[in-house]
Amino acid sequence: MKLTSLSFSITGILCIIMAILTALEISPAFISSTNNLSTAFTTTIFWGGLAALLLLSGISFGVIAKSEL
Numbered sequence: 001m002k003l004t005s006l007s008f009s010i011t012g013i014l015c016i017i018m019a020i021l022t023a024l025e026i027s028p029a030f031i032s033s034t035n036n037l038s039t040a041f042t043t044t045i046f047w048g049g050l051a052a053l054l055l056l057s058g059i060s061f062g063v064i065a066k067s068e069l
Contacts, residue, residue: 029043
């Protein structure tokens with residue numbers, strides 16, 4: 001469980017970095033937007049949501065790993 005927690009947390013941090021790079025328009029946006037939102041904003045929301053999900057998963061697996069001691 002510790003390895004799972006570590007992998008989710010590291011992947012979540014990488015997604016945060018990608019969200020920042022997309023927001024600064026260093027990395028290209030890959031999600032096409034059909035409404036008035038820009039493609040960079042939509043892709044940044046995607047990376048941010050994925051980062052939040054992965055970091056929460058890492059925390060939950062970390063709590064499980066601590067309770068197994």
